[in-house]
Amino acid sequence: MAFLEMKNLVKCFGAATAVENFSLEIREGEFMSFLGGSGCGKTTTLRMIAGFEQPTEGSIRIGGAEVSNLPANKRGVGMVFQNYALFPNMTVHKNIAFGLMVMGWKTADIEHRVEEMLALIHMEEFRERYPHQMSGGQQQRVALARALAPKPKILLLDEPLSALDAKIRTRLREEIRAIQRQMGITTVYVTHDQEEALSLSDRIVVMRAGKIEQVGTPFEIYNRPANAFVASFIGTLNILDAHVVDAQRGQLLVEGQEVMACGPVPSGQVKLSLRPEMLSLGTHPSNENQLRGQLSNVIFLGSIVRLVIGTGSREIFLDTFNTPKLELPSVGSPVSIGFPREACLVME
Amino acid sequence: MDSIPVCNGKARASRLPAFGPWLGLLPFLLFALAFMLLPCGSILVGSFQDASGHFTFANIAHLGRASILSSFLVTIEVSAVTALGGTVLGFLLAYAITLGKLPKELRSMLLTFSGVASNFAGVPLAFAFIATMGRMGMVTFVLKSVFGINLYEAGFNLYSFWGLCLTYLYFQLPLMVLIITPSLDGARREWREASESLGASAFQYWRHVALPILMPSLLSSMILLFGNAFGAYATAYALTGGLLNLVPILIGAQIQGDVLHDPNLGYALALGMVAVMVLCIVAYQLLQRRSSRWIA
Ligand SMILES: Nc1ncnc2c1ncn2[C@@H]1O[C@H](COP(=O)(O)OP(=O)(O)O)[C@@H](O)[C@H]1O
Numbered sequence: 001m002a003f004l005e006m007k008n009l010v011k012c013f014g015a016a017t018a019v020e021n022f023s024l025e026i027r028e029g030e031f032m033s034f035l036g037g038s039g040c041g042k043t044t045t046l047r048m049i050a051g052f053e054q055p056t057e058g059s060i061r062i063g064g065a066e067v068s069n070l071p072a073n074k075r076g077v078g079m080v081f082q083n084y085a086l087f088p089n090m091t092v093h094k095n096i097a098f099g100l101m102v103m104g105w106k107t108a109d110i111e112h113r114v115e116e117m118l119a120l121i122h123m124e125e126f127r128e129r130y131p132h133q134m135s136g137g138q139q140q141r142v143a144l145a146r147a148l149a150p151k152p153k154i155l156l157l158d159e160p161l162s163a164l165d166a167k168i169r170t171r172l173r174e175e176i177r178a179i180q181r182q183m184g185i186t187t188v189y190v191t192h193d194q195e196e197a198l199s200l201s202d203r204i205v206v207m208r209a210g211k212i213e214q215v216g217t218p219f220e221i222y223n224r225p226a227n228a229f230v231a232s233f234i235g236t237l238n239i240l241d242a243h244v245v246d247a248q249r250g251q252l253l254v255e256g257q258e259v260m261a262c263g264p265v266p267s268g269q270v271k272l273s274l275r276p277e278m279l280s281l282g283t284h285p286s287n288e289n290q291l292r293g294q295l296s297n298v299i300f301l302g303s304i305v306r307l308v309i310g311t312g313s314r315e316i317f318l319d320t321f322n323t324p325k326l327e328l329p330s331v332g333s334p335v336s337i338g339f340p341r342e343a344c345l346v347m348e
Numbered sequence: 349m350d351s352i353p354v355c356n357g358k359a360r361a362s363r364l365p366a367f368g369p370w371l372g373l374l375p376f377l378l379f380a381l382a383f384m385l386l387p388c389g390s391i392l393v394g395s396f397q398d399a400s401g402h403f404t405f406a407n408i409a410h411l412g413r414a415s416i417l418s419s420f421l422v423t424i425e426v427s428a429v430t431a432l433g434g435t436v437l438g439f440l441l442a443y444a445i446t447l448g449k450l451p452k453e454l455r456s457m458l459l460t461f462s463g464v465a466s467n468f469a470g471v472p473l474a475f476a477f478i479a480t481m482g483r484m485g486m487v488t489f490v491l492k493s494v495f496g497i498n499l500y501e502a503g504f505n506l507y508s509f510w511g512l513c514l515t516y517l518y519f520q521l522p523l524m525v526l527i528i529t530p531s532l533d534g535a536r537r538e539w540r541e542a543s544e545s546l547g548a549s550a551f552q553y554w555r556h557v558a559l560p561i562l563m564p565s566l567l568s569s570m571i572l573l574f575g576n577a578f579g580a581y582a583t584a585y586a587l588t589g590g591l592l593n594l595v596p597i598l599i600g601a602q603i604q605g606d607v608l609h610d611p612n613l614g615y616a617l618a619l620g621m622v623a624v625m626v627l628c629i630v631a632y633q634l635l636q637r638r639s640s641r642w643i644a
């Protein structure tokens with residue numbers, strides 16, 4: 001049973017269509033991410049859920065009730081913005097209390113709830129600070145507490161971490177997810193950062209040009225991308241031109257060498273996509289496929305070592321774990337790339 | 349021995365840039381000295397002298413006369429009314445062209461107009477109003493002949509207190525638009541949206557968020573408008589021809605007039621005006637501090 005249901009949402013700005021035929025069902029308590037490049041309509045969709053934009057067409061239901069015509073302040077939807085948007089004239093305490101105050105809570109209840117929220121974000125000692133007296137990460141945690149204080153039905157976050165630096169970003173990301181789990185609140189999280197979406201979400205919506213390309217768990221999106229766009233958008237990918245020899249059996253010709261994929265595959269000219277971490281050096285019995293090439297570069301990425309291997313017209317990335325025992329061939333020497341047929345993503 | 353001159357040279361070189369910024373301030377300081385401090389000083393001195401240059405309290409005592417007190421009162425009233433009217437109306441107009449969803453072209457048109465209108469004062473402005481809202485003015489005529497509304501029979505008079513206020517509003521309002529527009533541009537759309545999504549009504553948003561944030565700018569703009577009207581001379585003189593007993597007109601009469609000629613009373617009147625402005629600025633500082641504790 002869907003808790004938040006969008007049906008055929010369309011949003012036009014003048015002649016331009018920002019969101020097209022957007023249909024999605026989100027379960028209660030689910031953490032859903034909208035992932036896509038800049039300008040693909042993520043924010044616009046989120047703003048329609050919040051009630052800041054009126055859909056040109058389509059319907060939005062929360063808990064079974066149609067809300068498209070409800071003003072934002074009647075929807076019970078909490079929102080966290082990229083630039084925090086705390087009220088600069090109020091202390092942390094007043095910011096968090098604001099939603100409760102305008103809803104007419106009793107003072108004692110407000111105090112109790114504010115204390116609860118401050119404890120949740122571990123910022124009890126910041127109670128009387130003004131926004132300008134805090135770091136970006138602290139402000140964003142307060143913004144999260146402010147949005148959650150009135151117990152909204154749904155929490156919306158629009159790129160909440162993109163204004164922060166990398167270290168704080170990862171920490172706050174985990175904190176957001178922990179708080180979301182603890183409160184069990186249905187959440188929609190907008191991001192252009194695939195790592196963020198993959199690490200946080202129950203499910204991800206990959207969007208392009210106002211349309212949904214794929215909806216699925218991080219596992220599905222990563223391992224079974226619906227099309228070449230999703231495949232190239234998520235993770236690093238080697239995309240090679242291939243010619244199908246036998247579509248039924250999955251036999252391909254790549255760079256003049258034979259490769260076996262899991263058949264059946266589309267026929268004619270196709271794209272063969274290979275994740276760098278699915279490839280390994282040398283021959284191994286479980287790797288049916290071999291591509292020969294020449295090692296042209298070695299890049300250390302910390303826990304991973306990326307080998308760049310030239311195969312005729314193309315360079316292929318091969319990722320391997322970085323261990324002290326790792327023995328690598330020298331740059332310029334001929335190498336063999338091995339991979340199982342399951343590693344082959346064949347797309348038209 | 350060798351190292352000493354080198355050391356000195358270094359010290360001088362590193363101290364020099366510290367003077368740089370102050371050097372840039374010099375023209376301003378000279379200007380302030382020549383056109384603010386010296387005149388203020390001579391006003392102060394002149395206020396306590398009689399015609400022959402002897403010390404006296406008579407000029408200051410004359411400020412207590414009923415006619416002079418009433419002229420201070422009416423000047424403050426005109427300034428306060430037009431400052432308040434200009435602030436409220438100018439704010440609404442600025443709101444409409446910034447946060448309101450009016451087309452962009454309208455915004456730049458209005459700002460250009462405001463730039464011109466806020467500097468349109470004195471005799472030309474007075475004449476423009478006489479030609480439109482005067483007894484024989486265009487607007488007066490059209491209202492009477494087309495709509496059957498007789499402004500002057502209804503009690504309106506351009507050469508009265510309210511007539512002067514209306515005329516002053518012509519430059520007060522656009523001045524307000526010019527100075528408050530940047531503040532409104534700085535108001536984030538997200539504040540409004542955050543407030544809405546937390547369940548607040550538009551009224552609650554303005555009461556608790558927008559007005560408190562804008563209050564320091566609104567207050568300072570209002571003081572500016574007040575001062576702007578308080579010192580205005582030419583417009584009032586050209587419009588009412590001295591019918592309204594404003595302090596600047598009174599000062600003019602003491603300095604240039606034949607009948608009323610008494611420059612030292614003029615100095616005392618000017619000193620009174622300075623005192624009023626100082627009071628305004630102090631009041632503003634106090635209000636500002638209360639309304640913006642949240643600024644760093
Ligand atoms: N208020 C608006 N007026 C006109 N066009 C808009 C407006 N808001 C968004 N758009 C357009 O809609 C498209 C989607 O924008 P947006 O939802 O903000 O993308 P994203 O958040 O995915 O980066 C963009 O092409 C953008 O230019």
Ligand SMILES: [Mg+2]
Nearest residue numbers: 039042043044
């Ligand atoms: Mg966006």
